[in-house]
């Protein structure tokens with residue numbers, strides 16, 4: 001019999017708990033003349049039945065959602081080394097600042113004169129991002145990294161078409177993030193894939209063979225999805241320059257290099273940053289993000305309109321007079337509160353603090369990689385990883401154990417699993433990103449857990465196949481969960497309430 005307060009006890013849906021007439025809040029009595037909707041909205045087709053909504057008292061409602069919240073793993077509960085996602089701790093200070101009414105309660109239609117403070121935050125953030133990337137101007141419209149990629153590629157297209165030189169292809173290395181080829185295809189480009197060499201870096205000879213006058217540009221994830229810094233960027237940049245192609249820097253992994261090197265100095269024209277990975281907004285969970293795109297001078301005229309501008313008297317306004325702009329990609333000012341958090345984080349750290357953040361992200365990843373290298377070696381051991389690394393669990397296949405089993409067992413040890421089976425170029429990949437915010441004790445505990453699981457794989461492989469066993473639900477059929485989504489509750493057949 002499950003204990004009622006036990007977060008692992010089965011939790012019925014809010015509809016199953018509904019009882020007719022229960023209410024969580026009471027409205028005051030009507031003190032204005034009643035209007036019959038049939039008169040007021042005579043031309044509007046109205047539903048004749050009220051919607052089927054759950055009816056619960058406030059306490060039952062609070063308990064329901066609090067229990068559900070405890071059934072999930074979160075960064076505030078435990079370590080979350082989900083490679084590529086930078087699941088680091090986001091300081092409460094940024095939350096407190098973004099939650100101030102002066103930012104939080106701004107109406108999206110408020111005129112520019114009334115929101116000079118918010119526009120000032122965006123202007124200062126733009127200065128920071130230009131400084132950190134070594135580029136010229138930024139847009140805050142993209143709502144996430146992939147949206148920023150689409151924006152950047154639309155800028156590529158606008159730039160080339162402006163020169164009467166529409167181009168067909170975009171080059172994407174096979175060690176790029178999966179969103180890169182998707183964004184290029186979505187923008188109407190043919191994707192040319194360039195393989196990695198045996199050292200895990202872009203095969204620049206193969207790149208040379210793939211570049212021609214149809215090349216609009218290259219999208220480079222750096223550090224790449226193996227966590228490796230691409231050491232031949234200068235040569236790539238020269239190859240692009242020779243054919244008039246542009247360079248896109250996928251900066252979602254910016255916590256590895258922030259405050260240390262600037263993509264603009266490496267020849268890149270566009271960088272997108274994942275503010276919701278690098279600068280104090282939690283990633284995941286479906287909340288809003290922001291993927292600002294920072295560009296070189298030659299691409300600035302095409303940025304999404306409007307762009308922030310300053311009058312002679314110092315006041316800020318949105319400049320809509322941008323004849324070469326690719327147009328709008330987001331309503332209003334973008335996801336502003338995410339951007340407020342980012343500036344709070346940047347100011348709190350300062351330039352030196354950001355450089356330290358990057359150093360610690362790299363140190364932590366290498367510390368964990370070293371701690372497990374004899375049981376879960378790097379897939380590409382030729383170069384030292386940066387902020388994340390990809391181990392291979394292929395040696396465990398001899399015991400019938402796969403990377404997924406290792407990940408599921410980690411849940412029983414209280415850790416969120418790493419990213420599995422990505423990138424595709426590593427067999428039985430475990431992509432681990434500890435992030436800079438974890439203590440040495442946490443990293444040690446994680447290393448101990450992984451080593452114990454590898455020992456268990458040889459001694460008792462079935463224990464791994466059965467994992468997780470300490471959670472509200474056990475091993476899920478992930479394929480089925482993804483393919484047969486049931487997102488809406490409906491009364492069971494024959495049930496009339």
Ligand SMILES: *Cc1c(COP(=O)(O)O)cnc(C)c1O
Pocket residue numbers: 084085144145146147177179221250252253274289291
């Ligand atoms: C997360 C990530 C993206 C995509 O960002 P979203 O905000 O999830 O759209 C792109 N590239 C890399 C390298 C990433 O890690």
